[in-house]
Amino acid sequence: xxxxxxxxxxxxxxxxxxxxxxxxxxxxxxxxxxxxxxxxxxxxxxxxxxxxxxxxxxxxxxxxxxxxxxxxxxxxxxxxxxxxxxxxxxxxxxxxxxxxxxxxxxxxxxxxxxxxxxxxxxxxxxxxxxxxxxxxxxxxxxxxxxxxxxxxxxxxxxxxxxxxxxxxxxxxxxxxxxxxxxxxxxxxxxxxxxxxxxxxxxxxxxxxxxxxxxxxxxxxxxxxxxxxxxxxxxxxxxxxxxxxxxxxxxxxxxxxxxxxxxxxxxxxxxxxxxxxxxxxxxxxxxxxxxxxxxxxxxxxxxxxxxxxxxxxxxxxxxxxxxxxxxxxxxxxxxxxxxxxxxxxxxxxxxxxxxxxxxxxxxxxxxxxxxxxxxxxxxxxxxxxxxxxxxxxxxxxxxxxxxxxxxxxxxxxxxxxxxxxxxxxxxxxxxxxxxxxxxxxxxxxxxxxxxxxxxxxxxxxxxxxxxxxxxxxxxxxxxxxxxxxxxxxxxxxxx
Amino acid sequence: xxxxxxxxxxxxxxxxxxxxxxxxxxxxxxxxxxxxxxxxxxxxxxxxxxxxxxxxxxxxxxxxxxxxxxxxxxxxxxxxxxxxxxxxxxxxxxxxxxxxxxxxxxxxxxxxxxxxxxxxxxxxxxxxxx
Numbered sequence: 102x103x104x105x106x107x108x109x110x111x112x113x114x115x116x117x118x119x120x121x122x123x124x125x126x127x128x129x130x131x132x133x134x135x136x137x138x139x140x141x142x143x144x145x146x147x148x149x150x151x152x153x154x155x156x157x158x159x160x161x162x163x164x165x166x167x168x169x170x171x172x173x174x175x176x177x178x179x180x181x182x183x184x185x186x187x188x189x190x191x192x193x194x195x196x197x198x199x200x201x202x203x204x205x206x207x208x209x210x211x212x213x214x215x216x217x218x219x220x221x222x223x224x225x226x227x228x229x230x231x232x233x234x235x236x237x238x239x240x241x242x243x244x245x246x247x248x249x250x251x252x253x254x255x256x257x258x259x260x261x262x263x264x265x266x267x268x269x270x271x272x273x274x275x276x277x278x279x280x281x282x283x284x285x286x287x288x289x290x291x292x293x294x295x296x297x298x299x300x301x302x303x304x305x306x307x308x309x310x311x312x313x314x315x316x317x318x319x320x321x322x323x324x325x326x327x328x329x330x331x332x333x334x335x336x337x338x339x340x341x342x343x344x345x346x347x348x349x350x351x352x353x354x355x356x357x358x359x360x361x362x363x364x365x366x367x368x369x370x371x372x373x374x375x376x377x378x379x380x381x382x383x384x385x386x387x388x389x390x391x392x393x394x395x396x397x398x399x400x401x402x403x404x405x406x407x408x409x410x411x412x413x414x415x416x417x418x419x420x421x422x423x424x425x426x427x428x429x430x431x432x433x434x435x436x437x438x439x440x441x442x443x444x445x446x447x448x449x450x451x452x453x454x455x456x457x458x459x460x461x462x463x464x465x466x467x468x469x470x471x472x473x474x475x476x477x478x479x480x481x482x483x484x485x486x487x488x489x490x491x492x493x494x495x496x497x498x499x500x501x502x503x504x505x506x507x508x509x510x511x512x513x514x515x516x517x518x519x520x521x522x523x524x525x526x527x528x529x530x531x532x533x534x535x536x537x538x539x540x541x542x543x544x545x546x547x548x549x550x551x552x553x554x555x556x557x558x559x560x561x562x563x564x565x566x567x568x569x570x571x572x573x574x575x576x577x578x579x580x581x582x583x584x585x586x587x588x589x590x591x592x593x594x595x
Numbered sequence: 596x597x598x599x600x601x602x603x604x605x606x607x608x609x610x611x612x613x614x615x616x617x618x619x620x621x622x623x624x625x626x627x628x629x630x631x632x633x634x635x636x637x638x639x640x641x642x643x644x645x646x647x648x649x650x651x652x653x654x655x656x657x658x659x660x661x662x663x664x665x666x667x668x669x670x671x672x673x674x675x676x677x678x679x680x681x682x683x684x685x686x687x688x689x690x691x692x693x694x695x696x697x698x699x700x701x702x703x704x705x706x707x708x709x710x711x712x713x714x715x716x717x718x719x720x721x722x723x724x725x
Contacts, residue, residue, distance in 0.1 A: 365678035365699035366605050373611040376703045380618070405700055425685060440702050469698065 114210040117196055122147045122163055125205060134210065147208065152178035152186040159191075166193045166206055176213070187214040238341070243326065245335040248273045260319070260340055261286075285312045297323050297336060308343070317344045350419055357415045361408050368408070372401050398444040403553075405441065406480060409473055410557040414540070417564045424467040424568055431461055431496055431518060431589075434468045438475030442483060449488045453479075458497040461518055465592040470565045477558035478522040478585050484552050485526035485583070493523040498591070506576075506586065513572050517588040524584075529577040538563045538573075546579065562587070598622040599710065600641035602632035602658065603676065604650050612645065615703040616710065629653030636662045636671075643713055644673040645706075646693075648684055656691045663692035672713040676701070 108115050114131035118124050127142045135142060135150065151159040155177040162173045173193040178186035192209040234241060240256035242265075249272055253265040261280060268276040273295065281291045290309050297303070306322035321340040327333055375398045378384055386394065416422045439453070446453055464471075475494075482492045499505055500516045529537060529544050536542050541556035562585075566573045570590045577583035599616055603609040604627040613623045624641070626632050630652030636644060644662065646655035653661075655675055663670045675688040675696040688696045695709060 362678045366608060369700035370605065370607045370611065372700045373608065373615070373703045377611055377614060380615075380704075401700075437702075437705060440705060 114212075116142070116147065116150075116208040116210070117205050118147050118163075118208065119205045120167060120203065122160075122206075131210070134212065150179060152180045154178065155186075162191070162193055163206060166195060167203065170195055170203070176217070179210070187212060188217040189213060240340040241337065242268075242276075243335055243337045244273050246333050250276055251335065257340075260342075294338070297338075300325075300336075315344070317342060318347050319343065354415045354419050354421070357411060361412050364408060368401065368405060371397070372405070375401065395444055395448055399448055402441055402444055403480075406476060406558075407555060410477070410555060410561055413473065413561045413565070414557055417561065422564070422568060424470060426465050426467050428463040429466055429468045431464055431466075431471075431520070432457060434466065434471035435475050435494065437468070437472040438479055441472075441476050442479045445480065446483050446492065449483060449486075449490075451483055451486060451489065452491045454491060454493045456493070456495045460498055461496060462498065462591055462593070464518060464589050466569060466589060467565075470568070471589070474562050474565050474587065475522070477562050481554075481558055481585075482522055482524035482526065482583070484554065485528075485547065486524040487526070490525045492525075494520070495523070496520045499588070508574065508576055509586070510572050510574055513588050514570055514590040516591045517571065518591060520587050520589070522585045523582065525582040528579040528581050528583055529575070530579055534575060534577060537575075597640065597642045598624045599643045599645065600632060600635055600639075601625045601645045602629065602650055602655065603627065603645070603647040605647070611703065612706065615707055619707050619711070621710070621714075627651070629655070629658055633658045633661055637665055640666065640669075641671055643671050643710060645676065645710075646673060647676045648678075648688075656687055659688070659693050660691040674706075674709065674713075 108117075108126070109128050111128055112130055114134040115128045116124055116131050117126040124142050124145050124147055127139050131142065132139055147163070148156050148160060158175070159177055162175060162177075165171075166173050172195075173191075175191055177189055177191050179189050180186060190211040190213045192211070194207050194209070195203050196205040196207050198204045234252065234254040237254060237256060240254065240260040242253040242257050243251055245251045249270060250268045251270070253269060257263070258265050262283065263276075263279055268279065277291045277295050280286055280294070281288070287309050293307060297305075302325055304322065304324045306320065308318060308320045311317040311319060319340050320343040321338065323336055323338045325333060326335050326337050375394055378386065378394055379398075413422075435455070435457075439455075479492065479494070486492060496518055498516065499519045502513075502515065505513060505515075505519065527546050527550070530546070533544050537544060538559045540560045543554060543556045547554065563573050566587045566589070571588040573585065573587040575583055575585045599621050601609060601612055601616070601623055603612060603625070606627070609625050609627065613625050616623045621642075624635065626635065627650070629650035632644075632646065632650065633653055635641070636658065644658070646658055648655040650658075659673050659675060662673065670692075672694040673692070675684070675693040676699065677684040677688065677696050678699045685696055685698075694713065697706060697709070
């Protein structure tokens with residue numbers, strides 16, 4: 102076998118120099134790599150081929166190989182015909198003559214430029230991501246699918262007063278133990294974190310307080326992380342300081358509260374004065390006079406409903422609704438609602454039919470909230486029903502699933518009182534039925550007919566009913582009227 | 596029969612509530628001042644007290660607490676008048692021993708109904724027609 106031929110046909114560029122570094126032999130692959138003929142390369146010092154900044158290193162490598170008589174391997178930048186440095190992996194080994202004396206050095210060149218460029222791009226990408234994580238205002242850390250902490254940023258260190266290198270590459274348990282040792286964190290926080298360690302799918306958000314001065318509120322969430330094609334990578338935890346946000350929220354709520362507070366007394370006076378005029382048998386109002394009073398009364402009632410809705414909404418938004426429950430008969434709440442919509446239904450000559458079953462138990466309710474549920478449902482029923490139409494309220498006790506209407510949601514808690522508020526109005530299109538409980542949402546036909554409304558009523562109905570453990574749903578078809586159902590679970594003897 | 600004591604510092608509202616209760620057949624004595632309300636309540640033992648919260652002199656809460664302490668189990672029923680949106684008021688009303696509360700804007704018909712229940716011990720009606 103002819104070694105010279107092997108070198109000539111090798112796919113790797115190979116150059117051989119004498120002990121001075123002067124090229125004595127090259128193969129075809131080397132000619133292609135350098136972009137010049139063998140004649141041009143032979144007789145040139147190999148030093149000239151290295152990229153300026155690598156020249157010194159190559160000389161040292163050559164010197165080392167010659168003096169230690171050992172092979173050398175390393176990365177160098179070479180100048181090629183492209184006139185740009187290409188990174189190569191260089192293998193140097195001694196060449197001996199027939200008697201074994203050192204007569205030169207063989208340069209085996211492996212072009213790894215693509216790999217190196219790729220690695221550099223990756224590194225840059227990683228540095229960039231790290232920089233983003235570092236400059237984020239949120240504290241973050243991530244565990245991989247084995248539950249090992251793989252990323253943590255600067256804010257994470259600040260928030261939890263930890264060094265990330267104490268937790269990186271450690272299991273989540275190590276981090277949890279360190280958090281447990283911190284007295285200003287709530288004790289259950291660590292447990293919640295730990296529960297996520299073994300979970301791959303759940304997303305959730307939470308809030309906790311750090312007992313410091315001033316007190317800080319941290320909102321956090323955890324999300325599973327997947328690659329584009331769905332391979333699980335682990336789980337990300339993000340923590341945000343919501344202290345300021347909550348303070349702003351509180352200011353807003355306080356402002357709304359102040360405004361509505363100031364409106365309460367004048368509105369009360371107007372409303373009560375109207376009632377006195379209406380109830381005063383001796384007052385000699387003309388027919389027109391009665392009409393005028395009724396107009397004022399209707400608007401006052403709408404204003405009252407609107408104010409109540411705004412207050413309710415700010416509380417719902419702030420998550421600060423507390424039910425003031427006591428045992429009441431359902432009609433205590435219904436009565437209050439009927440009183441506040443009476444002028445509206447009367448003005449439109451609508452008939453209100455009430456049918457309450459005889460066996461209704463006392464209900465564990467916040468009567469003002471349930472009254473507001475009735476008021477909002479009845480106001481809607483009246484608004485969307487033509488003059489002279491019929492509104493119905495029915496209530497019955499339900500102990501068994503089979504007693505519920507077929508279209509009831511699955512999660513209704515029993516036993517309960519089932520209440521239906523039905524109208525004979527314009528109805529709601531099927532595609533809109535899911536959205537009408539959203540804040541500010543108004544049905545298309547309601548807007549077309551210019552029926553006034555804030556779009557808050559049903560949001561509040563849903564929220565209040567659910568706070569009582571009940572469910573609300575509807576059955577409706579355009580031009581056939583709507584029936585709203587809601588349940589209030591029966592809670593016996595407290 | 597002893598009277599209903601109404602303490603409300605909004606003159607118009609006071610006038611309207613007093614008239615309503617009078618047309619329902621109750622004797623009513625009104626004041627706009629908390630201190631005066633307290634003195635009357637401790638002296639006369641009214642049949643029922645209707646107290647606004649923000650009164651000059653002493654708040655409705657102060658009056659309520661003092662009256663309930665003074666009369667113990669013999670104390671007259673007390674209704675506190677609060678303003679919409681002030682849930683803390685309602686909690687406080689319960690804290691000082693109030694029997695019920697009304698939230699402004701309230702209906703005079705509703706007020707009269709509640710007063711009737713307290714004074715006659717009657718049950719609220721069970722069925723409705725309009």
